[in-house]
Amino acid sequence: MNFLYNIDVQVFYFINNTLANPVTDVFMPFITELDHWKIFYAIMFLYLLIGAGKKGRIVAIILVLLITCSDQFSSNLIKNFVERIRPCNVLPHVHQIVGCTQSFSFPSSHAVNNFAGAVVLSHFYPRFRISFYICAFLLAISRVFGGVHYPSDALGGTLIGILIGLLFIYLWELLNGKYKILKP
Secondary structure (H helix, E strand, O other), X not given: OHHHHHHHHHHHHHHHHHOOOHHHHHHHHHHHOHHHHHHHHHHHHHHHHHHOHHHHHHHHHHHHHHHXXXXXXXXXXXXXXXXXXXXXXXXXXXXXOOOOOOOOOOOOHHHHHHHHHHHHHHHHOHHHHHHHHHHHHHHHHHHHHOOOXXXXXXXXXXXXXXXXXXXXXXXXXXXXXXOOOOOO
């Protein structure tokens, strides 16, 4: 385990220190701060509810349920089970460009929630798949640039988010009649 942790720390320092520059010092805090996304999320949600027909309303409901579940699962269950301390609280020479909290680090809930959302949105709107995943990736990597997550926190959050997103798609398809659990 120590070997993997050392690799994680080295990759963390490469992203957080070596790749840091005046552009990332401005861009990444903007990306990582969820308050900057609230207007975009609100507009997207209203569009889904009002302007995207029945499909949009279904997607909006799925997203509300999805983010509620994924956030609770990552923030309250996994983080409290793993209890990994954030790099900004234990490592020296962290280039910290966002605030560091005392909450636990693994997984990155930003990554979990945004990748879960990207999976579901990509299922219903495949034409925008690349955009959804780019946004989710930028949010996940911005947490490492910011000094508040190890790369494995972002990667773990990505994988957990993808799995949760796929689970919600499966459940939707099950409810929608695409998959039959019991065949006569």
